[in-house]
Amino acid sequence: MKLSELGEFGFIRRLRQQVSDGPGVRLGIGDDCAALELPPGELLLTTTDLLIEQVHFRRDWTDPRSLGRKSVAVNISDIAAMGGTPRHLFLGLGIPAATEAEELEAFMAGFIEAAAEYGAALVGGDTCRSAGPLLISVTAQGSVPAEELVRRGGARPGDAIYVSGTLGDSALALDRLLAGAEPDPWLARRHHDPTARSGLGRALAAARLPSAMIDLSDGLLADLGHVLEASGVGARVELGLVPLSPAFRAALAAAPGLVELALAGGEDYELLFTLDPRHEPQLQRLAAEVGVPLTRVGRIVSPEEGLQILDLQGHPYRPTRLGFNHFQPGA
Amino acid sequence: MKLSELGEFGFIRRLRQQVSDGPGVRLGIGDDCAALELPPGELLLTTTDLLIEQVHFRRDWTDPRSLGRKSVAVNISDIAAMGGTPRHLFLGLGIPAATEAEELEAFMAGFIEAAAEYGAALVGGDTCRSAGPLLISVTAQGSVPAEELVRRGGARPGDAIYVSGTLGDSALALDRLLAGAEPDPWLARRHHDPTARSGLGRALAAARLPSAMIDLSDGLLADLGHVLEASGVGARVELGLVPLSPAFRAALAAAPGLVELALAGGEDYELLFTLDPRHEPQLQRLAAEVGVPLTRVGRIVSPEEGLQILDLQGHPYRPTRLGFNHFQPGA
Known part of the structure; x- marks a missing residue:
């Protein structure tokens, strides 16, 4: 009908x-x-x-x-x-x-x-x-x-930066679709039917653990950038710490450039938050209770240092793009 | 830029x-x-x-x-x-x-x-x-x-039906635009820059006057129909009572069929409400205070009588359409 x-x-x-x-x-x-x-x-x-x-x-x-x-x-x-x-x-x-x-x-x-x-x-x-x-x-x-209430603007130098789940899965599925290929079904589901981290966000806030929090919709670097801007701080992110799924790792082994999708792909719908490192033991207990993997990907630094990404050798890594902007030419 | x-x-x-x-x-x-x-x-x-x-x-x-x-x-x-x-x-x-x-x-x-x-x-x-x-x-x-809080479902047989302002102005402007003509500037403003009756709605509610209320976005008959359905009642509307602006009356004199625009044209953004007739004196004082003209257009009747429209001679009037439905063929 x-x-x-x-x-x-x-x-x-x-x-x-x-x-x-x-x-x-x-x-x-x-x-x-x-x-x-x-x-x-x-x-x-x-x-x-x-x-x-x-x-x-x-x-x-x-x-x-x-x-x-x-x-x-x-x-x-x-x-x-x-x-x-x-x-x-x-x-x-x-x-x-x-x-x-x-x-x-x-x-x-x-x-x-x-x-x-x-x-x-x-x-x-x-x-x-x-x-x-x-x-x-x-x-x-x-x-x-x-x-x-957890805002974007509370991150302080020395805070640890955590993300939930794995990053880049949704963007990798989209990358495959755009290339005319059929993505791995698990990756496809991460793109078409993502899960919001509702229980996790609530539990973190109720425990008063995060100093700042944001959801990852525009990509790790862009959304972390929003936190840094709102908080007036910088950050150091270690590429080797970014959590990747087995499906993503398999694709990455064949095409190392795909790592950008985990940094700037967008539509992860994971949570990124910062917290005082003294609270990390409590955080690990909470993660076990909620059943969501949490991974430290870097640390908040002084504003002068800006946003730095370090590769596996500890050298500065320059991504080719920082995230999704709806009005960029060609976006 | x-x-x-x-x-x-x-x-x-x-x-x-x-x-x-x-x-x-x-x-x-x-x-x-x-x-x-x-x-x-x-x-x-x-x-x-x-x-x-x-x-x-x-x-x-x-x-x-x-x-x-x-x-x-x-x-x-x-x-x-x-x-x-x-x-x-x-x-x-x-x-x-x-x-x-x-x-x-x-x-x-x-x-x-x-x-x-x-x-x-x-x-x-x-x-x-x-x-x-x-x-x-x-x-x-x-x-x-x-x-x-005023709902749609509180109208009772015997209640008077009131509308604010004048009806059909916006629909008449649209009718002109669709015909490739330039509408009268006052009518055009009623279509492009309507005023929500915010102060009036609040004042009516604070005085606990309306038994039911709705805003006129789909047209008098369609929106009154929503009130009748929610309240489980019927209504008798007198065509001769429907408030019309001088600009609308001028157009109507040349083309009597335009009366349908005041009944079913939509986008009036006036308020329609019902009230116990004992409260009509209080209503008139409130209308004067708020500075918005209010006009009785009919009366709530028993559900068996349905929605009747009476023409200037008191005979039943059959409109050709009842209001706007977004998915009707040709809508």
């Missing part, structure tokens, strides 16, 4: 039957606004992301269910980076008229499934037709006790 | 210099999320809207400053319809690479100017390039004391 046969209000009606509101939702889908309650005394966190067909995704590369899941994860990742608990999601969709209702339902099934996994409720949105590409706009709200 | 020369982060940096955060904003633009405080005990209201070039607007018909202002107003209108106070705005922009930085700055100037007029702060967003049309995604947050 084409969406034009179901109609806008038919689509919204079907959607309302699929979602459950959850705690704190006074009014979900179906009025002019959602009306929501937050835990008393907690700060409201809000983030918004656009995903545009042909810019952020291609429908011939991803299945709609994964696309729905990813639309949730990339936003929840920002809530996680502030130490927050995800609560509410809003979805704006600009839909080409020829879209099959089944494709949209698979997208929505993935969206609602992922929202439930992170404990967030879909409580509002907007649907309209698009004359061009499929457009996805997601706004996520979470909350955090004010004293546990 | 093209946006590609300024760059994504250059654009965001410029933007940060232009916005001021205002009360309750712990963290505005520049971290993974905005971190916000709401007045204790108030509900969080949130709404989101997509505006897509060629679907919702044409850049050859509107100037960028008005487009920025309208992007704010259409969202604030939803906050007003719940009786809320506007607080925060989030802006997602998908920007064609060839866009002039000057055009974008005019858009942003309009956006920030309108936000300030409604007392809301721009505190976050997302910018990326668009391979196709200009895409605007706005999320607005407001708050309302829980006991003053």
